[in-house]
Amino acid sequence: MHTLGDIAKTINAKLVGDSNIEITGVASSLYANQTQLTYIINSKYKQTLIHSKAGVVILNKDLLINCPTNALVVDNVYLAFAKATHLFKKQTVFYQGIHPSAKINNAKIAPNCIIGKNVAIGNHCIIASNVVIEDNVTIGNYALIQPNVSILQGCSIGDNIVISPGVVIGSEGFGNAQDQQKHWHSIAHLGYVVIGNNVSIGANTTIDRGTIEDTQIHNGVRIDNLVHIAHNVIIEQDSAIAATVTIGGSCTLGKRCMVGGGATITSHVNLADDIIITGASTVDKNLSEQGRYTGFTSISKHQKWKKIQVWLLNLDKIVHYLNIKLKKLKEK
The missing domain is CATH 3.40.1390.10 (MurE/MurF, N-terminal domain)
Structure with missing residues (x-):
């Protein structure tokens, strides 16, 4: 205060x-x-x-x-x-072992785990070795948390979740502001990560906490290895994200979306329900109509790339126009 x-x-x-x-x-x-x-x-x-x-x-x-x-x-x-x-920003306090205030019920906890203050773990959970669970985290029933996972302060995880080795949930988001001298000043991310039921998260995936409001992963979501989910992202029910996908800050993915491996979704993009993104595509605008989308071009100077994009997106109209002109020339 x-x-x-x-x-x-x-x-x-x-x-x-x-x-x-x-x-x-x-x-x-x-x-x-x-x-x-x-x-x-x-x-x-x-x-x-x-x-x-x-x-x-x-x-x-x-x-x-x-x-x-x-x-x-x-x-x-x-x-x-x-x-x-x-x-x-709440300062992180590190403890050895299990804090006395933690409620672990009948969870099986392997050696070398750190479980913080006021943590609540549901029934029939398995916590593998070297897991760090910080203060005020809640975990539902039947969770399997594999080695070297970090769940940072205040995050919430539902029932029947599988978290693979090396996952980090609740890491600081990438938000910075520049001063007049062009020096960077970080923004403290004060939101949390909220994960629903029946979710699986692949190895070495990172899910950043929200800046003010929470990052959300809804029920039934499947996330592969090495995925980065930035601050304030919302992934809705039963969506699936393949390996090495990057999802920029403040994106929303609707229900039952599928994102192919290596795709990038830039910040502040919204996808409707039932969108499929082809692997390695870059999504840089909202998609409001369900269907399969593909988008990638070779890298070039940004201004040149914008001109190329205009031509590519209007290529069918250009061809139609040229066909009309060609027809008229033949009629002469």
């Missing part, structure tokens, strides 16, 4: 409001309540700001007139938000 005065000093902001108000955490602009901090990056989100119920909003001076609550006014909103998140 921090006062607005303390937060303003940390992020070098001008405070418009009561410096003694206490803030307990961070939330998205849509859901922040009167004890939470949020941020508005630009005027695109002005209506969200106008209706904000947050205790304080980090914003720039141009948006101050629209702010109905306390404000922290800065030049670089994203950088200020990055600095503010670290005030609310």
Whole structure:
């Protein structure tokens, strides 16, 4: 818990409001309540700001007139938000063995495991050697967690889950803000990872925790080896992800999607239900109609690549146009 005065000093902001108000955490602009901090990056989100119920909003001076609550006014909103998140990050405490507060029921736990404070493990679970389960993690019934898995603080895992060796769940997401000198400042990721029932996760896969809200893996999902799932991704029920796929931050995959090996889904992309992505494809836009999709071209300078893409995507129209022209020439 921090006062607005303390937060303003940390992020070098001008405070418009009561410096003694206490803030307990961070939330998205849509859901922040009167004890939470949020941020508005630009005027695109002005209506969200106008209706904000947050205790304080980090914003720039141009948006101050629209702010109905306390404000922290800065030049670089994203950088200020990055600095503010670290005030609310829970520090990891490492223990030896099993913490006395952990509820392990009848789980079979192999040697050299570390199980943190307030961990809850369901019935009939098997925890192999060298597994690390940090504070406040919950695990359902009939989980099989194989060697060298790390499940980091606050994450939640359902029933009948299989987690293969080397998996990391709840690692810090890749979020950074630059200052005027082009130095990077990390964003503390304060969300968790929530995994449903009947999920399997392949070896050495990493699933990052959410920035503010949670990364979600829904019931029945199958994830192969060496997959990277970034912060705030949502993978819906019964989807399957093959090996070495990369899914960028804040993507949503609908129900029963299948993603072939080596594919890349760039950040902020949404896939509808029943989408199939061919292996090695790159998905860089929303797909709203079910079906099979393929997309990859050879690498080139970005501006040249954009021109090539325009031609490729309109090739059928160009051919149709040329055929009409050719027909007219033959008729002369």
